[in-house]
Amino acid sequence: MVELYQTQRAMRNIRRAALQRGVIGILDIGTSKIACLVLRVDSNGTFRATDGVGPMAGQVNFRVIGAASTRSRGMRRGEIETMAETERAIRTVVAAAQKVAGVRIDHVIACLSGGRPASYGLAGEITLASGQVGEHDVALVLAACETPDFGRGREVLHAQPVNFAVDNRTNLADPRDHLGNKLFCDMHVLTVDGDVIGNLVQCIRRCDLELAGIASAPYASARASLVEDEQELGAACIDFGGGGTGVSVFIKKHMIFSDHVPIGGNLITQDIAQGLRVSLPVAERLKTLNGGVEATGRDDHDMIDVGSDTSEWEADRRHVSRADVIGIMRPRVEEILESAREVLDAAGFDYMPSQQIVLTGGGSQIPGLDGLAARILGPNVRCGRPLRIDGLAHQLTDPSFSSAVGLALFAAHPQDEWWDFEMPADRYPARSLRRAYRWFKNNW
């Protein structure tokens, strides 16, 4: 844990340095597309709230000065499969965004959707020696959380304190200076496969960029697409991506659960390609232009040309009805939604006070998805678009960019993580000068 603490702190310092310099890059590496935003961070408060971009969710103190997105390469199920291909895709998108922005970016914040995320709820408890919660007591209680065995090669991606309690007073956001005898805390820890992170870090480093932070993609898209009330009262965000579907549950503005279902839009495309015997690009085109989940009588007459270049008239001049496409897509979409339901059930979403579900990501643009999702997931379903941020071009505001926008919010306003607090003195290596300094600072 100490090593993780050090690396995350180093990353946080890089992010601070980048914010000081005023330019930071956002890299959303998905399975179907890679998006890069260049943010100009306003450190002296000169940006003003413009039309529709208010200071409410903290999206006012940065501005997008360059944005680009390109087809992703070498990715499968949210993980990097071919490093060199992914590196080329990152180079393409970073070069394009830099060209638009006119500045070079040195620090990027990336997000990771795959890597078999696992979320843990940890609880910690300490006895307050001074009868009052001090700065270092918070760090102590966070360090006192008993960590289960995460498994071999797992890395902690997020470790956010969700709740503090002093004696019998719970739901405290900031327990400092509270009087009491005992301090409890609940922490949400998200671990992912360490090698997946390692690959991502390696890829980004090979593009001469420095990693200033990593976030989980479901977390990022939930921050962009859940409105403040939903984050406060409790909601689940389902991010339909190309390689997988991310699920995250929020309450009291903290993520308390996150998981990833490795079934995504690419599988739908594959189904169409197999079912209609067309190439993958044609299938992708059919899915995006003519896809849907609710067939009507009209769709039987809606014939679509599916051409191919086999030089055979029979094969090249085929028509399929839209109902055929829908008939292929619907079972797969249902499967995705069922899996999301299972994940939510496993997380105990039924016991949440509010059962709002927000669908986002590229897959949420399938027409009729909200009706189908309402039948499977529950009545309170809406399709969410990402929050408006200043300077983002209109074509980049559709739901498939919600994790990029969420990462921008994460860059500008990170939530407290465990490593944002000072490490308690006994976690420092023994005989360290800093340990002595810390002991003096805490006790005198």
Added chain:
Amino acid sequence: MPVVIDHRPGKQVTPQPRQRRDPAPSRLQYRLERMWLTPLYRRILRVGIPAFVLAMVAGLWLADEDRRALLRDGLNSVVQKVQSREEFQVRTMAIEGASPVVEKALRAMLPVDLPASSFDIDLAALRLQVMQLDAVETIDLRIKPGGILSAQVVERKPAILWRHSRGIEILDDTGHRVASVTSREVRPELPLISGEGADLVTEEALALFDAAGPILPRVRGLVRRGERRWDLVLDFGQRIMLPEKGALVALEAAIALHRAEDMLGRDIVSVDLRDPSRPVLRLGIDARNTIREARGLPLLGPDGNVLPDNEG
């Protein structure tokens, strides 16, 4: 025309599926692009290197003495050619409002011989030089179209003569020197003042001469005393001593007395008005002797002493 004409159908060209170029920039291109976006490199490449190359080329070319001389001569000849154009030539000098003496001096002051280029005539310096002449009050120098150097001169007007220990000078009404004269008879129509510092108060002197109207034919001049007050000197050695302040009022009072009682026609040596409340007359020897004779006192000699009694 070829001998054998080939009528076979052309070779079947199967259209190759066009190989799409990889849109990703190569690593070198990516790095160069990023370097280009770095402000320091950008500035160096855009400003630094061109400026350096320009300075280098110019420096190398100018390093040779002959080339520098060539460049200098070329520049000079171009400047010369432009300045000596017909349009810039000044041919005549037109002087208005100057007396012949001043006009002659002006022409002598012109530093170049006409015709000359107008670039060679420094009007400001010439004007300053002309203003050194005492007789000139203002001068308006300009070069008019048609190559005329026009000088509009306003000369000082002689108002008064000032006799001092080094000679006689003509002053204008502000006390500025106009010219020197050899004797009083050259300008008999001008009033005469004398004494140290008299030129500083010519306005008062002129006012006094104006006020002396009825006795003006008898006035010889004004004498400045101790650089503070005036004596009005009349013929037959009579003088009116005027106070430091209110000299004009005192003079008018004296003239009123003269009108009423023909004061100055009598045997009076001086009228002392230095204290306005107590005018003092000094009688001449004849008048005093007449009084003394009537009183039976011994007579006075021309030096003012009592004569010894010769009759006894």
